[in-house]
Amino acid sequence: MSILDSKAPAGPLAEKWSKHKASIKVVSPANKRKLDVIVVGTGLAGASAAASLGELGYNVKAFCYQDSPRRAHSIAAQGGINAAKNYQNDNDSIYRLFYDTIKGGDYRARESNVYRLAEVSPLIIDQCVAQGVPFAREYGGSLSNRSFGGVLVSRTFYARGQTGQQLLLGAYSALNRQINAGTVEMHNRTEMLDLVVVDGKARGIIARDMITGEIQKHGAHAVCMCTGGYGNVFFLSTNAMGCSGSVAAQIYRRGAYMSNPAFVQIHPTCIPVHGSQQSKLTLMSESLRNDGRVWVPKKKEDAVKLQKGEISANDIKDEDRDFYLERRYPSYGNLVPRDVASRAAKERCDAGFGVNAEGKAVFLDFKYAIDRLGRDTIEKRYGNLFQMYEKITDVDPYSNPMQIYPAIHYTMGGTWVDYNLMTTIPGLYSLGEANFSDHGANRLGASALMQGLADGYFVLPYTIGDYLADEIMVPKIETTLPEFAEAEKSVTDRLSQLFNANGSEPVDYFHKKLGMIMWDHVGMSRNEAGLKTAVSEIRALRDEYYTNVRIPGELDNLNPELEKAVRVADSFDIAELMALDALARNESCGGHFREESATEEGEAKRNDEIGCYASAWEYKGAGQEPVMHKEELVFENVKLVQRSYK
Amino acid sequence: MADKILNKLYIKIWRQKNSKSQGAFETYELENVSQGSSFLEMLDILNDQLIREGNDPVAFDHDCREGICGMCSLYINGEAHGPDTEITTCQLHMRKFNEGETITIEPWRAGAFPVIKDLIVNRNAFEEIQQAGGYVSVGTGGVPDGNAIPIGQDDAEEAMDAAACIGCGACVATCKNSSAMLFVSAKVSQFAKLPQGKVEGKRRAKAMVSKMDELGFGGCTNTGACEIACPKAISISNIARLNREYLCAKLAD
Ligand SMILES: Cc1cc2nc3c(=O)[nH]c(=O)nc-3n(C[C@H](O)[C@H](O)[C@H](O)COP(=O)(O)OP(=O)(O)OC[C@H]3O[C@@H](n4cnc5c(N)ncnc54)[C@H](O)[C@@H]3O)c2cc1C
Numbered sequence: 001m002s003i004l005d006s007k008a009p010a011g012p013l014a015e016k017w018s019k020h021k022a023s024i025k026v027v028s029p030a031n032k033r034k035l036d037v038i039v040v041g042t043g044l045a046g047a048s049a050a051a052s053l054g055e056l057g058y059n060v061k062a063f064c065y066q067d068s069p070r071r072a073h074s075i076a077a078q079g080g081i082n083a084a085k086n087y088q089n090d091n092d093s094i095y096r097l098f099y100d101t102i103k104g105g106d107y108r109a110r111e112s113n114v115y116r117l118a119e120v121s122p123l124i125i126d127q128c129v130a131q132g133v134p135f136a137r138e139y140g141g142s143l144s145n146r147s148f149g150g151v152l153v154s155r156t157f158y159a160r161g162q163t164g165q166q167l168l169l170g171a172y173s174a175l176n177r178q179i180n181a182g183t184v185e186m187h188n189r190t191e192m193l194d195l196v197v198v199d200g201k202a203r204g205i206i207a208r209d210m211i212t213g214e215i216q217k218h219g220a221h222a223v224c225m226c227t228g229g230y231g232n233v234f235f236l237s238t239n240a241m242g243c244s245g246s247v248a249a250q251i252y253r254r255g256a257y258m259s260n261p262a263f264v265q266i267h268p269t270c271i272p273v274h275g276s277q278q279s280k281l282t283l284m285s286e287s288l289r290n291d292g293r294v295w296v297p298k299k300k301e302d303a304v305k306l307q308k309g310e311i312s313a314n315d316i317k318d319e320d321r322d323f324y325l326e327r328r329y330p331s332y333g334n335l336v337p338r339d340v341a342s343r344a345a346k347e348r349c350d351a352g353f354g355v356n357a358e359g360k361a362v363f364l365d366f367k368y369a370i371d372r373l374g375r376d377t378i379e380k381r382y383g384n385l386f387q388m389y390e391k392i393t394d395v396d397p398y399s400n401p402m403q404i405y406p407a408i409h410y411t412m413g414g415t416w417v418d419y420n421l422m423t424t425i426p427g428l429y430s431l432g433e434a435n436f437s438d439h440g441a442n443r444l445g446a447s448a449l450m451q452g453l454a455d456g457y458f459v460l461p462y463t464i465g466d467y468l469a470d471e472i473m474v475p476k477i478e479t480t481l482p483e484f485a486e487a488e489k490s491v492t493d494r495l496s497q498l499f500n501a502n503g504s505e506p507v508d509y510f511h512k513k514l515g516m517i518m519w520d521h522v523g524m525s526r527n528e529a530g531l532k533t534a535v536s537e538i539r540a541l542r543d544e545y546y547t548n549v550r551i552p553g554e555l556d557n558l559n560p561e562l563e564k565a566v567r568v569a570d571s572f573d574i575a576e577l578m579a580l581d582a583l584a585r586n587e588s589c590g591g592h593f594r595e596e597s598a599t600e601e602g603e604a605k606r607n608d609e610i611g612c613y614a615s616a617w618e619y620k621g622a623g624q625e626p627v628m629h630k631e632e633l634v635f636e637n638v639k640l641v642q643r644s645y646k
Numbered sequence: 647m648a649d650k651i652l653n654k655l656y657i658k659i660w661r662q663k664n665s666k667s668q669g670a671f672e673t674y675e676l677e678n679v680s681q682g683s684s685f686l687e688m689l690d691i692l693n694d695q696l697i698r699e700g701n702d703p704v705a706f707d708h709d710c711r712e713g714i715c716g717m718c719s720l721y722i723n724g725e726a727h728g729p730d731t732e733i734t735t736c737q738l739h740m741r742k743f744n745e746g747e748t749i750t751i752e753p754w755r756a757g758a759f760p761v762i763k764d765l766i767v768n769r770n771a772f773e774e775i776q777q778a779g780g781y782v783s784v785g786t787g788g789v790p791d792g793n794a795i796p797i798g799q800d801d802a803e804e805a806m807d808a809a810a811c812i813g814c815g816a817c818v819a820t821c822k823n824s825s826a827m828l829f830v831s832a833k834v835s836q837f838a839k840l841p842q843g844k845v846e847g848k849r850r851a852k853a854m855v856s857k858m859d860e861l862g863f864g865g866c867t868n869t870g871a872c873e874i875a876c877p878k879a880i881s882i883s884n885i886a887r888l889n890r891e892y893l894c895a896k897l898a899d
Contacts, residue, residue: 274680
């Protein structure tokens with residue numbers, strides 16, 4: 001048997017969570033007051049968890065690196081949040097949401113966790129409404145829904161194009177209420193730099209006050225990581241600048257296993273890279289594919305002229321346009337899932353049909369929808385996105401097609417957790433995008449927000465009690481313990497090592513290089529030789545980093561370059577795992593496309609004989625090869641079939 | 647379309663080592679900036695240059711770089727978030743600037759937002775105001791079904807208009823009195839428009855306003871400058887609503 005115990009309860013799928021809740025331990029109110037919990041991160045997962053735990057009576061300390069919890073990256077989510085409410089009477093159900101999520105994830109997620117996610121999803125909407133989240137409404141006053149890619153029902157709730165913002169402000173308001181009540185102590189602009197483990201249990205963190213540079217020690221009976229994804233390992237992504245995976249790497253080095261790091265989502269509709277000065281890619285919402293048609297020229301010579309700027313899109317006649325998604329996938333057309341659309345765009349561009357100067361863009365054209373529905377309708381539906389596009393590119397998308405290209409967007413991989421959301425370190429939990437729990441090899445649109453809030457409001461507050469019930473006799477964790485001194489020293493040594501490298505290149509120089517390696521070899525299309533190259537290039541660049549990075553400023557003052565330096569150092573460790581994991585998984589599934597595992601037409605081919613597992617990587621020390629453990633995935637309720645969108 | 651290159655720019659920036667030291671402007675020359683770059687990418691280029699020259703780079707706040715997190719906070723050529731409308735600094739592009747131009751960059755200036763370093767200010771006052779009452783007092787769980795209370799579309803839309811505030815502080819930085827009324831009124835209005843928020847509306851308005859006064863923000867004299875500077879076009883009609891809510895609350899005392 002594997003050393004990984006998922007603790008997934010036995011019994012019928014629909015009864016697992018209730019039975020589990022009935023069987024786990026509960027902490028009395030008097031004892032809750034004696035227990036301290038640290039929550040790192042205040043996005044949807046962290047803010048909802050910290051607020052709920054504070055309200056239950058635990059003493060909570062919460063941390064974030066921004067100047068306010070409200071600025072976590074969750075704020076940027078646009079499209080919406082799924083829930084199996086069946087308000088539309090379109091035959092949605094908990095089972096259907098569960099099934100869509102498992103299938104959308106290409107059968108690489110744990111059934112029990114995904115079912116629970118679907119089961120608590122309706123509660124999330126109720127909770128948010130009660131907090132005053134201004135969801136979109138119908139004239140009659142009921143909640144509106146829209147549909148999203150990969151599903152056949154309308155179950156997505158939204159607040160204009162700012163759903164993440166509104167949900168986060170809701171969770172933030174709940175958090176503020178607890179801060180005001182004194183149950184949560186909030187530490188803004190405070191960055192976690194290490195985990196403290198005492199006698200095998202997570203007992204605290206080492207953090208840096210980002211204003212003064214002071215290194216702090218915080219003890220607790222349990223520690224929760226709600227630190228988001230690691231998309232910025234690629235340097236260019238739709239993520240906020242701080243989504244580095246730094247905490248994932250810190251806890252990995254302390255013994256928490258990292259699961260499925262190779263599973264990264266590449267979103268097909270982002271504004272293309274415009275040159276070497278760029279720092280960030282902007283997402284154009286998936287909803288645009290409802291009305292936009294994706295195309296490139298049929299003739300190579302037209303593409304070349306476009307690349308040279310000699311002609312523009314509107315010069316190309318309809319019959320000379322290749323609507324390649326409609327051609328290849330007649331039944332889903334422009335609405336194929338994200339991974340399929342991304343690979344198809346790359347295929348055309350690699351074949352020389354890209355439409356911008358770099359040859360790395362395709363058109364997303366609204367001309368046809370405007371002809372059919374009128375400009376007003378399109379403006380109502382997408383006005384804010386069109387405005388954003390024009391501000392960034394200086395091109396009017398009403399009269400010219402948008403140029404888009406795939407970009408890194410979301411990381412399905414993350415810290416391995418069991419059914420209780422506990423990592424392989426007792427007392428250490430991982431929630432939200434930071435864990436690997438629910439999305440398998442590909443996440444469906446509008447399901448990340450659902451997962452973050454499910455974990456924080458409705459899962460952790462129950463499961464953490466089971467662990468803490470055995471901790472009630474443990475007195476306050478004193479930060480005078482030698483383990484805190486050891487962790488503190490390892491942090492200060494690391495900071496000095498980077499700071500004293502005194503090399504010649506700024507942090508971004510290395511980060512960009514790392515991003516390039518990742519995009520070229522661990523991006524949309526992967527193969528054995530490329531992945532091996534990536535592993536050795538990542539390791540060589542990491543070695544160079546520690547000797548040749550230049551960090552200006554002071555250790556004991558606000559120093560954004562130092563902050564970045566630590567994050568990028570950690571990103572190297574995650575990058576290495578991503579390449580190793582992709583190398584080990586010799587099949588294609590979801591966002592992970594191995595060229596060796598494709599059909600004759602070039603479509604991804606999953607291989608359940610070898611791929612039905614979640615990987616869990618164990619750290620073995622600096623310079624040592626990490627070891628991969630496997631959690632075999634058992635499907636008792638769904639039948640595994642190849643996805644087809646033809 | 648290829649973007650034009652700005653061959654030379656003069657960047658005049660407020661430099662201040664920490665909250666205790668005196669700050670001053672310094673001017674840097676910068677070459678080869680694509681007009682397709684964002685304003686923050688221009689600062690990245692400047693910082694790369696400063697680091698390579700052995701100087702301390704300019705500290706500024708930023709994170710999402712797509713206009714929603716509210717971290718970025720620059721006063722550019724005398725305007726909060728610079729010379730474009732309804733965008734944040736991170737969405738501002740170098741197309742708005744000309745060859746050879748001197749660009750002046752300052753932090754938010756307001757007594758309640760002290761400078762921490764260079765262009766970074768301390769906006770904790772906003773946190774304290776929200777903690778004082780910017781919420782509906784509802785716990786996790788045990789709430790009614792989402793559709794149990796119908797909310798008219800107009801009310802939901804108006805609540806959303808107010809809720810769009812990103813808490814950046816441009817309104818305070820722009821106001822000659824450094825008033826936080828637009829910020830506070832946006833939060834109060836969002837809840838005032840929804841049945842869930844109405845219940846404790848009076849208490850909320852009083853708590854948030856008295857916290858705001860305590861923290862040293864100035865009074866509102868209805869100049870409307872805040873509304874123009876707001877990247878999310880939050881309307882000053884919210885301030886009128888806040889005044890009403892506050893007055894009712896006081897009368898009820
Ligand atoms: C542009 C965009 C649009 C999206 N749209 C949608 C959508 O429509 N629907 C959907 O479901 N999902 C969407 N997603 C995905 C979704 O937004 C995220 O997956 C989700 O919000 C992650 O929430 P989280 O709470 O796990 O992490 P985050 O919101 O990323 O929060 C991470 C927190 O951890 C803190 N942190 C990190 N490291 C440290 C450290 N070292 N010390 C202290 N604190 C730390 C940060 O300060 C922050 O508070 C979108 C993502 C992007 C990028």
